[in-house]
Amino acid sequence: MVPRQREGYRQRLSEADKRRIAGGEMQPGAGVAEVARRYGIDRRVLRRWRQELAALVPPQFVTVQITNAPSRPAPNAAETAS
Numbered sequence: 001m002v003p004r005q006r007e008g009y010r011q012r013l014s015e016a017d018k019r020r021i022a023g024g025e026m027q028p029g030a031g032v033a034e035v036a037r038r039y040g041i042d043r044r045v046l047r048r049w050r051q052e053l054a055a056l057v058p059p060q061f062v063t064v065q066i067t068n069a070p071s072r073p074a075p076n077a078a079e080t081a082s
Contacts, residue, residue, distance in 0.1 A: 011041065022049035 013021075021039055036043045 018049050019053060022046060022053050 021035065021041075032043050032046055036046045039046075
């Protein structure tokens with residue numbers, strides 16, 4: 001845990017600490033304000049760290065298989081008889 005700084009002093013946190021607090025420390029049900037209070041940082045700072053962390057994550061790609069299946073089902077005999 002990062003020790004709480006005295007009021008009015010700027011904290012110097014390493015990038016690893018920022019990543020740990022912004023990403024890994026968020027437990028289910030824990031709000032941003034709660035985590036920010038726990039580490040003595042402002043909510044806006046924590047949100048900014050999370051946005052910066054999300055921007056570093058590369059996009060995920062999904063494999064798609066395209067087939068030559070008809071785009072609509074063929075009409076059955078009952079529909080064509082009417």
